Amino acid sequence: MSRPTDPAPYFSLHVFVCTNRRPDGTPRGSCAGHGSESLRDYLKAKAKEAGLKDVRINSAGCLDRCGLGPVLVVYPDGIWYGFKTHADIDEILETHLVGGGRVERLMLTPEQGR
Template identity: 60%
Template sequence: MTHQDPPLFYTAHLFVCTNRRPDDHRRGSCAARGSERLRDYMKARAKELGIPNIRVNAAGCLDRCEFGPALVIYPEGVWYRPTSVEDVEEILQVHVIGGGRVARLMLTEKDVPPPKG
């Protein structure tokens, strides 16, 4: 018997880390770097653009704090570091609408947090 996954509920599911740590925390936090404002803009802008079947969610810690604000888009699992509304606009236009990638904003396998301890 073969297993088949159900169809995707959202064509694009975007998770924006909005975790906040104390200002003096060694890893920093995405919220301290403006992620809440960027998430709010992304959510409003996606609606304004009429992008179908998209969900922009606030997320807790995505564990890439040093590189934040952190954003991951599924189903592709592509990670970004948007720091401005212009970056968010480019991600929506190029990745979500156009199916491309914004290479200059991508977090890759090279962007790993330092060991915990």
């Protein structure tokens, strides 16, 4: 919760993409094992191409939703997405990061992954 004396945010949106890697065969799996690193790179390139200077795309360690991976979370919105393809990333970029909407088919609920 922001306060009146807080400075303005440096970024309007901050996207954390899980790029955690566990050894192959680990029961929980890992987002990197499902291609999150290349998908993160794709998202970064597409955000730059779209001119989103006030949106930051970052790698994150384990976000603890491994079985749903790859996953990302958008703050300050607190919206979580599971994604698998460039088309999923394109939809998140256009609908959420550019348009301010939500990609309901990719959204994760708090109950998922617990």
